[in-house]
């Protein structure tokens with residue numbers, strides 16, 4: 001039986017608790033990443049942004065949580081995020097997934113989902 005085909009993405013990421021740990025690590029990586037750290041250091045309320053990112057992730061991969069945050073385009077409008085910054089953020093997310101022992105196939109699925117959202121965050 002192929003585990004990646006039968007267990008939901010939400011389960012493979014460790015449900016709410018696992019996703020919360022991953023998002024926490026992603027934010028730590030962002031704040032240490034010279035390519036994008038000023039973006040997050042300047043954010044109005046990082047704890048709120050993290051909470052919203054957890055909800056977004058959970059809801060987006062099949063969990064029961066509802067996303068109560070702002071629309072993605074609206075959130076990133078006016079930031080003028082570049083392709084390079086987008087790639088830097090993706091690297092941080094992949095590193096956090098590896099740190100949390102998420103298997104390569106699942107890491108690939110998350111990457112594909114995030115890539116599909118690229119147009120909603122870059123240069124909006």
Ligand code: HEM
Nearest residue numbers: 036039043044049052053056069070075085086089117121
């Ligand atoms: C597909 C990629 C991305 C997704 C899914 C995403 C998702 C989100 C979500 C859900 C929030 C919280 C919205 C809310 O507070 O209601 C957020 C906030 C934020 N994002 Fe993104 N994001 C992405 C890429 C990026 C990139 C590449 C950057 C910059 C390098 C970035 C910078 C920010 C900042 C600075 C905030 C906090 C805004 C504030 O509250 O002041 N995001 N993002």
